[in-house]
Amino acid sequence: MNMHPISQRLVVIGNGMAAMRTVEELLKISGGLGHRVTVFGAEPYVNYNRILLSSVLAGDKSTDEIVINSREWYGDNNIELFTGDPVVSIDCASRTVVAQSGRLVSYDRLLIATGSRPLAPPIPGLSLPGVCAFRDIADVQKMIASSGMHRRAVVIGGGLLGLEAAWGLKRRGMSVAVVHLMPTLMERQLDASAGQLLQRDLDRRGIAFFINGQTEEIIGNERAEGVVLADGREIPADLVVLAVGIRPNIDLARQAGLEINRGIVVTDDVRTSDPDIFSVGECVEHRGQVFGLVAPIWDQAKTCAAQLAGDPSSVFTSRAISTRLKITGIDVFSAGALMAAEASDEEITLRDDNRGIYKKVVLRENKVAGAVLYGEVSEGNWYLQLMQDGTDISVFRDRLIFGRGFAEQATGERIGSDAGSLPDDAQICGCNGVSKSTIICAIRDKKLASLEEVRAHTKASASCGQCTDLVKSLLSQTAGIDDDAKTPPVCGCTGAGHDEIRRAILERGLKTMDAVRQVFHWKKPDGCHKCRPALNYYLLCAWPGEYRDDAQSRFVNERVHANIQKDGTYSVVPRMWGGLTTPGELRAIADVAEKFSIPTVKVTGGQRIDLLGVKKDHLPDVWRDLNKAGLVSGHAYGKALRTVKTCVGSEWCRFGTQDSTGLGVKLEKLCWGAWTPHKVKLAVSGCPRNCAEATIKDLGVVCVDAGYDIVVGGNGGVTVRVTDHLVRVSREEEVLEYAGAFLQLYREEAWYLERTAPWIARVGIAYVKQRLIEDADGRRQLYARFLHAQSFVQSDPWAARAAGAEKHEYSTLMAEPV
Amino acid sequence: MSSAVEWINIGSIDEIPLRGARRLCVTLNGRPLAIFRTGDDRLFALVDVCPHKKGPLSEGIISGTTVTCPLHNWNIRLDDGKAVGPDEGDTMSLPVKIAGGDVLVGLPVETGASV
Ligand code: SRM
Ligand SMILES: Cc1cc2nc3c(=O)[nH]c(=O)nc-3n(C[C@H](O)[C@H](O)[C@H](O)COP(=O)(O)OP(=O)(O)OC[C@H]3O[C@@H](n4cnc5c(N)ncnc54)[C@H](O)[C@@H]3O)c2cc1C
Ligand code: SF4
Ligand code: FES
Numbered sequence: 001m002n003m004h005p006i007s008q009r010l011v012v013i014g015n016g017m018a019a020m021r022t023v024e025e026l027l028k029i030s031g032g033l034g035h036r037v038t039v040f041g042a043e044p045y046v047n048y049n050r051i052l053l054s055s056v057l058a059g060d061k062s063t064d065e066i067v068i069n070s071r072e073w074y075g076d077n078n079i080e081l082f083t084g085d086p087v088v089s090i091d092c093a094s095r096t097v098v099a100q101s102g103r104l105v106s107y108d109r110l111l112i113a114t115g116s117r118p119l120a121p122p123i124p125g126l127s128l129p130g131v132c133a134f135r136d137i138a139d140v141q142k143m144i145a146s147s148g149m150h151r152r153a154v155v156i157g158g159g160l161l162g163l164e165a166a167w168g169l170k171r172r173g174m175s176v177a178v179v180h181l182m183p184t185l186m187e188r189q190l191d192a193s194a195g196q197l198l199q200r201d202l203d204r205r206g207i208a209f210f211i212n213g214q215t216e217e218i219i220g221n222e223r224a225e226g227v228v229l230a231d232g233r234e235i236p237a238d239l240v241v242l243a244v245g246i247r248p249n250i251d252l253a254r255q256a257g258l259e260i261n262r263g264i265v266v267t268d269d270v271r272t273s274d275p276d277i278f279s280v281g282e283c284v285e286h287r288g289q290v291f292g293l294v295a296p297i298w299d300q301a302k303t304c305a306a307q308l309a310g311d312p313s314s315v316f317t318s319r320a321i322s323t324r325l326k327i328t329g330i331d332v333f334s335a336g337a338l339m340a341a342e343a344s345d346e347e348i349t350l351r352d353d354n355r356g357i358y359k360k361v362v363l364r365e366n367k368v369a370g371a372v373l374y375g376e377v378s379e380g381n382w383y384l385q386l387m388q389d390g391t392d393i394s395v396f397r398d399r400l401i402f403g404r405g406f407a408e409q410a411t412g413e414r415i416g417s418d419a420g421s422l423p424d425d426a427q428i429c430g431c432n433g434v435s436k437s438t439i440i441c442a443i444r445d446k447k448l449a450s451l452e453e454v455r456a457h458t459k460a461s462a463s464c465g466q467c468t469d470l471v472k473s474l475l476s477q478t479a480g481i482d483d484d485a486k487t488p489p490v491c492g493c494t495g496a497g498h499d500e501i502r503r504a505i506l507e508r509g510l511k512t513m514d515a516v517r518q519v520f521h522w523k524k525p526d527g528c529h530k531c532r533p534a535l536n537y538y539l540l541c542a543w544p545g546e547y548r549d550d551a552q553s554r555f556v557n558e559r560v561h562a563n564i565q566k567d568g569t570y571s572v573v574p575r576m577w578g579g580l581t582t583p584g585e586l587r588a589i590a591d592v593a594e595k596f597s598i599p600t601v602k603v604t605g606g607q608r609i610d611l612l613g614v615k616k617d618h619l620p621d622v623w624r625d626l627n628k629a630g631l632v633s634g635h636a637y638g639k640a641l642r643t644v645k646t647c648v649g650s651e652w653c654r655f656g657t658q659d660s661t662g663l664g665v666k667l668e669k670l671c672w673g674a675w676t677p678h679k680v681k682l683a684v685s686g687c688p689r690n691c692a693e694a695t696i697k698d699l700g701v702v703c704v705d706a707g708y709d710i711v712v713g714g715n716g717g718v719t720v721r722v723t724d725h726l727v728r729v730s731r732e733e734e735v736l737e738y739a740g741a742f743l744q745l746y747r748e749e750a751w752y753l754e755r756t757a758p759w760i761a762r763v764g765i766a767y768v769k770q771r772l773i774e775d776a777d778g779r780r781q782l783y784a785r786f787l788h789a790q791s792f793v794q795s796d797p798w799a800a801r802a803a804g805a806e807k808h809e810y811s812t813l814m815a816e817p818v
Numbered sequence: 819m820s821s822a823v824e825w826i827n828i829g830s831i832d833e834i835p836l837r838g839a840r841r842l843c844v845t846l847n848g849r850p851l852a853i854f855r856t857g858d859d860r861l862f863a864l865v866d867v868c869p870h871k872k873g874p875l876s877e878g879i880i881s882g883t884t885v886t887c888p889l890h891n892w893n894i895r896l897d898d899g900k901a902v903g904p905d906e907g908d909t910m911s912l913p914v915k916i917a918g919g920d921v922l923v924g925l926p927v928e929t930g931a932s933v
Contacts, residue, residue, distance in 0.1 A: 526882060528879075551835070568873070812840065812843040817825075
């Protein structure tokens, strides 16, 4: 009579993040003894990290990479798993559940973790093909397939999910519009100022916004064709993604007669109104609160596991949490109150429109009650900590907004805990629920030496990245490794970073790609499309005249010396030294265009002429004709010197101080043909009016009465960056020496595909000055190495090909029937 | 159930660069064809049209047995023409064999090649 069953049967409904985390926690406590576990999942997959669906959509991860537990794991732990078989009813009286397949299972304890469902707005057209939500793998697969076949997407909802969906689709080449009901984006996490900055930045990335847009209908016959707004506007769309919110999935619980409200009501021990039935995750409601982020869900899972294992003392309390948007390059942080709400509340804000930075901290009775950060979020975790700890901030109130370092200068002591002083069981990574002790043990036991390795082994900071700083500081405390000094790996084939590889090439005299791949234990014998061009460049730069360029490791444009166009034809851009041309050259270009029926002739933004739409097999003949008029390759296709823009300068202009045109030509003659980590553009302006836009070039020269100002590290592309001033010199020869030395430093030390702007942002202009100005000898050596390298590359690649080199590139392979 | 195949001779393997590809002068229903040679000298033939936006796969970088499309970096498996996940889609792959030192590519007959 008083014999207890050796093991209890635990049935779990839902195979999602909350459910399986609970089972994992339970296994940790009991080692799998005491319970026989059966899991039902509606989806046909093992459990995966839902958070990373955004990364899958954006193409950064595959679905395989987001799996949390493989089928083997379920097997190894004796967990019975039924996927693709949702539970359709619960009978609390007989303690049984029935699944869609008809399978009937009885339980001693039941766990409901059915998550939530996407909200569907009450509008016509929802069932048309081409309309989907953003919740599970099936949705993401639909979106990916659609992006391959269709062009236009509309995302309804400008919250966290909607924006991540929009960005992913944009990355996949679709044109994307977001319809948002409210006046600003992410209004539940951001105040109006931050929301506007976010909209501005996404707008610049090419996402269109319909703010205050109420969707009235999705139109279409066979499939979705567009979205109609209440004000009559109509947005064409081949794909419509709904991301207007989520609703706890409580249907089963309602049918079973459990107490429900917005969610399944649970008490502090995460029990439902039936003491044998537990519930965790987005389907629950605890003290009136429902949940949409994983951090609190991990705490519920812990409590649930402890309760199941017979520890009644474990209770769930909900803590302050923060959110971040997972869009590369857009930094948003938000926690707690968004703005002053009560009379005693105060706000401290800091705004720098130029740098796109906005920070707001909300104070309540001298404590932090909330923070909204945009553009610069490194202090986010500190504010969250101050919030969670209820720290009194009155002593450093005036410094609070400038961050921890500045505040601590005033108090002279640590404010709030840092990674080192956190307790061992403190949760470091909210997304993956990884504790401090787990990370430290992994670093010690597996001798981990980089952030990437810690991510791979523990998953800490591998999802939203919010805890990256904390993980880095644990790495440095535990293993003494400062990951900031470490470069990211070149690609997935290796753990080694760019600098490490470049150093080894020189120090160990590695002269082939195979040798490099061997030394660094490459995972794939012949690398991939990312590392091959990088290694080819590094070897070429290290061993000029000696290493033989590998055409097959070059991107098509560099291999065939012309730019591939979207229809598979090519463009041809001959060099026009310093933007100068002659009637003879123009005549040759006109003749070639007519002779080969080249559809488009365009003046480029780089002061020269582009012939677009040339058939590949015509290329050698086109080049031959251009060569005859003295025109050579403009390297418009290469990670190489592109253009040297000039203005008319002192020869004609009434303001010109020096011969900017002549100097531009000299610079181009000096530098053409050089292969570089990324493309390089130069310009020379004749006076500070700067008509050649020298201050957004990789290297610019601005002529002044007293000589020449050399400026470096500018960029006019995706992220505009104004140059840093390097030096003022008085003679043209000095300009040439500095330019050559600067380019050589860039060639030798930047990472492949890193332009001078991000390179200088990384190493600092002070470093460049030290190498080029303070170390005058070093500068002369750099210049000498540059000239040496140039001696091998300054022959026109077009001439060689017009004369028959690499013939196989420009002809098809003959075939005959057998 | 193997449908009939018409073999065409495209000459010596040396015509195709190592880790490289060549387009053939024949098309299949107007679609270009290409032959690919891997680093370990295996040969594969595909309809030279990327399942994404029709990029010319023969212009891509070949590593292992995949080729990276030059237009938007999809990776396509040479052996079966399928896109490597998470991308989805495929292009037709054709049989290849070596006979008498020459490389032969098999074209499905019903569809009719035009030389
Ligand atoms: C032809 C031209 C546009 C035009 O019609 O004027 C052009 C065309 C292309 N640009 Fe550009 N850019 C052209 C001037 C510019 C300029 C203006 C300038 O050079 O003064 C810029 C901004 C300045 C700068 O680079 O800082 C510019 C910033 C870019 C970028 C962004 C680079 C960045 O660091 O953010 C890319 C993308 C890339 O390189 O990865 C790009 C990429 C491209 C590509 C190569 C896109 C591609 O991969 O197919 C286009 C090739 C077209 C072709 O086949 O010829 N193009 N591009 C211009 C050629 C100049 C030339 O004579 O060589
Ligand atoms: C694209 C995306 C990005 C996100 N990004 C973040 C982020 O950056 N940070 C963050 O903290 N959170 C994020 N979230 C939210 C986070 O994923 C959820 O909070 C978390 O997954 C909730 O876990 P859960 O187990 O409650 O629900 P789920 O993970 O949804 O699991 C519920 C499972 O139960 C199954 N199920 C439902 N009914 C039944 C039934 N009757 N029988 C059997 N199975 C059933 C469902 O199919 C589902 O697989 C994101 C969510 C999405 C969709
Ligand atoms: S030429 Fe430059 S700006 Fe124009 S579409 Fe191409 S990459 Fe974009
Ligand atoms: S066409 Fe091949 S990847 Fe886009």
